[in-house]
Amino acid sequence: MQIEFLLNGETVRAEGTPTRTLLDWLREDRGLRGTKEGCNEGDCGACTVMVTDERGARALNACILFLPQLAGKAVRTVEGIASPSGELHPVQRAMIDHHGSQCGFCTPGFVVSMAVAHLNGDRDHDTALAGNLCRCTGYAPIIRAAKMAASEPVPEWLRDTPPGAAPSGQTGVATAPGVGDPPAGEGWAGERPDAVDVPPTSVSPAPAPTANAPSTGETVGGAVSAVNPASPAAPIAVPSAPEFGHGAAFLPESADALADWYLRNPDATLIAGATDVGLWVTKALRDLPKVAFLNRAHDLARIEVTGDRIRFGAGATMTEVLAAVEGRFPSWAALIRRYGSQQVRNAATIGGNVANGSPIGDNPPALIALGATLHLRRGDARREMPLEEFFLAYGKQDRQPGEFVEAVTIPGSAPAFRVYKLSKRFDQDISAVCGGFDVTVADGIVTEVRIAFGGMAAIPKRAAKVEAALTGKSWSSESIATALPAFVEDFAPLSDMRASARYRLESAGGMLMRYFAETTGAETDIRRVAP
Known part of the structure; x- marks a missing residue:
C-alpha cells in the first residue's frame, strides 16, 4: 500500500513497512542526502525537515518520523528550501554572510529550522534552534544569521501553507475545517465533510489567509491537496484500507474510528508523535507489526476551555499545549519550553507523555499537582480517574486492553501552582x-x-x-x-x-x-x- 504526500512541491508516493523512517526513505530511495543522520533519536536536529499540514508549518525530526505519518502532508527538505531556479532562501544567504557553517554536517538541519521559524514569524531564535546541535561554530554566527534573515519577506516559493492552517505556535486543531465531526470510517473517504463552526470555547481561532499568501491547497477530508507546479491540484489520497507495505497500519480519521479498531486490535501499538516510539525502532530495533497512527484523528487533538476547566485532547502536541497554558500557568509553560526541543514539542503529545508512564516524564508531576482528571476510552465505554491513580507500578498503568487515553482535564486556573x-x-x-x-x-x-x-x-x-x-x-x-x-x-x-x-x-x-x-x-x- 502506498501513501502520497508533497515532497519539495512535487507529489510523491512512498511505500514500505509502517515503521520505516522518513530519513531512511529520503536518503536511500530518493537520494536526498542533505538531510543527515546524527543521533537517530531526535536530539541533534541534523535531520530536521519542514512538514506542513492543516496544523501549520512545523520543524520535525525525520529520523523518528514514520512514513504513514506524512499521508496528505507537505514535506520540505533542505534541498527544497531554495527556489526551483536556485535562488537562495534568506536564511541560506545569511548563513553564508555570517559564516554560520564550518564542518557543515549540522548546517542542513539549522537551515530548515531557521526557514520554518522565518515562515512562522518566530523571532525567539534561541528556542527555535535549541534542538539543533553544532560542535564547530559556537552558535553565535548562526544566531546572527537567524536575526539578519528575520526581517526578510517569506519567499514566494515557500508560501504553500494550506488555507486556514494555524501557525505552529498556536493551538489550531480545533479550528481546522470539519474536525468537529470527522468521518468515522477507516481512512479518507474522498469527500469533504461539512465544515463545522469552531466552538467559542476553542483556545485560539485560525488566522485568515493573508493577501500575500496565495492559496495553493485546500483541506479535503482532512488531507491537504497536492499542488504540483507542473500539474493541476489533485487531492492526496490516504489509504482506505489498514495496510501499508508489509505490515498492518491504520490511519483513523476520528477518535470513534480509533476506538472501534483498537477494541478489535488491542495488541496494536498506538503512535501519535513517535518521539518515544521512534526510539523503540531506531535504537531498540523493535518490530511493530501492527500500528495505528493517530495524527489524522483531529478530534482527538482538540483543546477546549469550558467554564473553569481546560480539556486537552490526548493528541494535542506540546507546542499546542504551550500556547494554551502560557497565559494561565506560566510555571508550567516554562517547563514545557524545556521539554525536548522545538522539533520534539511539535510532534510529542500530552496523551503520549501520560500514557507512556515514565517515572521521569515532565508533565505528570505538574498535572497531578493541578488535580488533573484522566479520561480513558474503550470502544464506546468511557471512564475517568484522578491522574495519580493511573500509575500503578513501573511500566504498568491502569489501562485495559483496547483502552486508550482520550483526554486530560485540569482546572482553568491555579494561582499558587x-x-x-x-x-x-x-x-x-x-x-x-x-x-x-x-x-x-x-x-x-x-x-x-x-x-x-x-x-x-x-x-x-x-x-x-x-x-x-x-x-x-x-x-x-x-x-x-x-x-x-x-x-x-x-x-x-x-x-x-x-x-x-x-x-x-x-x-x-x-x-x-x-x-x-x-x-x-x-x-x-x-x-x-x-x-
Whole structure:
C-alpha cells in the first residue's frame, strides 16, 4: 500500500513497512542526502525537515518520523528550501554572510529550522534552534544569521501553507475545517465533510489567509491537496484500507474510528508523535507489526476551555499545549519550553507523555499537582480517574486492553501552582527531579496541599506524608522545616547517572523551600549541598 504526500512541491508516493523512517526513505530511495543522520533519536536536529499540514508549518525530526505519518502532508527538505531556479532562501544567504557553517554536517538541519521559524514569524531564535546541535561554530554566527534573515519577506516559493492552517505556535486543531465531526470510517473517504463552526470555547481561532499568501491547497477530508507546479491540484489520497507495505497500519480519521479498531486490535501499538516510539525502532530495533497512527484523528487533538476547566485532547502536541497554558500557568509553560526541543514539542503529545508512564516524564508531576482528571476510552465505554491513580507500578498503568487515553482535564486556573525541574542540561534533557506544587492557604492556615514528583519513585507520585505534615498547619518556615523529614517516608529514590538518591531527596526538600519562598516573598539563604 502506498501513501502520497508533497515532497519539495512535487507529489510523491512512498511505500514500505509502517515503521520505516522518513530519513531512511529520503536518503536511500530518493537520494536526498542533505538531510543527515546524527543521533537517530531526535536530539541533534541534523535531520530536521519542514512538514506542513492543516496544523501549520512545523520543524520535525525525520529520523523518528514514520512514513504513514506524512499521508496528505507537505514535506520540505533542505534541498527544497531554495527556489526551483536556485535562488537562495534568506536564511541560506545569511548563513553564508555570517559564516554560520564550518564542518557543515549540522548546517542542513539549522537551515530548515531557521526557514520554518522565518515562515512562522518566530523571532525567539534561541528556542527555535535549541534542538539543533553544532560542535564547530559556537552558535553565535548562526544566531546572527537567524536575526539578519528575520526581517526578510517569506519567499514566494515557500508560501504553500494550506488555507486556514494555524501557525505552529498556536493551538489550531480545533479550528481546522470539519474536525468537529470527522468521518468515522477507516481512512479518507474522498469527500469533504461539512465544515463545522469552531466552538467559542476553542483556545485560539485560525488566522485568515493573508493577501500575500496565495492559496495553493485546500483541506479535503482532512488531507491537504497536492499542488504540483507542473500539474493541476489533485487531492492526496490516504489509504482506505489498514495496510501499508508489509505490515498492518491504520490511519483513523476520528477518535470513534480509533476506538472501534483498537477494541478489535488491542495488541496494536498506538503512535501519535513517535518521539518515544521512534526510539523503540531506531535504537531498540523493535518490530511493530501492527500500528495505528493517530495524527489524522483531529478530534482527538482538540483543546477546549469550558467554564473553569481546560480539556486537552490526548493528541494535542506540546507546542499546542504551550500556547494554551502560557497565559494561565506560566510555571508550567516554562517547563514545557524545556521539554525536548522545538522539533520534539511539535510532534510529542500530552496523551503520549501520560500514557507512556515514565517515572521521569515532565508533565505528570505538574498535572497531578493541578488535580488533573484522566479520561480513558474503550470502544464506546468511557471512564475517568484522578491522574495519580493511573500509575500503578513501573511500566504498568491502569489501562485495559483496547483502552486508550482520550483526554486530560485540569482546572482553568491555579494561582499558587508551581513546577520545578532539575536536569544536567537546561535545554533538551530528561529530568533528574521534577516537582509540582499547589498549596491552598486560608487565614494563614494550610487547607489543601498537592505535591507530586517525578524521578523520586518508580512512578510519578504524590508526597502524601509531606502533604499530611503541612495540612492544618500555619504556612510558615517552621512548618516547612517540620515537614521536610517526611520526604524519606514518601520516597526512596534510586541513584543513577542523572543523580544520586541523596541529591534527589535534598533537591525535593529544596524545591518545597523554594515554593514557600516564591509564594510568600520570604527571604532565602544559600547553603552548600553535599555532592
